[in-house]
Amino acid sequence: MENDELGRIAEKNGDMLLELGHDPMENYILAMSTYFTQNLEDDCLRLAKKIEKYGDYLKEKGKDPNFSYSIAMAIYSKYGNTGEFSRVREKLHSKLESKIDKLVKIYEKQLEEAKNAYKKEISSIEENTEKRIMLSLLDILDNFERSLKSDCNDENYKKGIEMIYKQFYSVLRENGLERFSSVGEMFDPKKHEAIGYKESKKEDNVVVDEFKPGYFFKGKLLRAAQVILSKKVSD
DSSP, X not given: OOHHHHHHHHHHHHHHHHHTTSOOHHHHHHHHHHHHHTTOHHHHHHHHHHHHHHHHHHHHTTSOOHHHHHHHHHHHHHTTOXXXXXXXXXXXXXXXXXXXXXXXXHHHHHHHHHHHHHHHHHHHHHHHHHHHHHHHHHHHHHHHHHHHHSOOSOHHHHHHHHHHHHHHHHHHHHTTEEEEOXXXXXXXXXXXXXXXXXXXXXOTTBEEEXXXXXXXXXXXXXXXXXXXXXXXXXX
């Protein structure tokens, strides 16, 4: 379900609550947040009028309309609707103007923070989704490499597998995948996973073999390399 649809459902629920004589503001604010994160100006301004009207209703009932008016003013201010902003402001007592200005700034800041939080969340979801997909594709890449290393008497078949492998790997590289070499390097726990040791004349903890290669994706570690480390033996 799209966020704008969720917003309209929340707005409709607020309308129904208002018709029944209940407070609709929780639903209206939820709707406003979804509209704002997607910069749906017309929907925000329509909702601002409803919130302003609810403030009028509260004022007629002798209740405090300041919260509703302040929300409406914040929306009008955000979209540069100075005429509507001034009109709502005139409804409030002059002694409240300083307090209202502060409230408007607070709500404008909260609206902006909600938008930034939404963008950050969407970005994180997209990044994690890409990472999961790329990890799945690495399994296929590993299978290709194992096939190329296996014995095969059919040269045409082997050449076909190699061609597909190169094309597949090329597409992954174009989309941000980067393989890194490990053999000969000192063990680095940030990008290596030690799965065994091998006696060697090299100093301890040098990568002497690679069981499974490691990869970066868009500059971040996607998969650590599974490596065999040296264990120095005396001459």
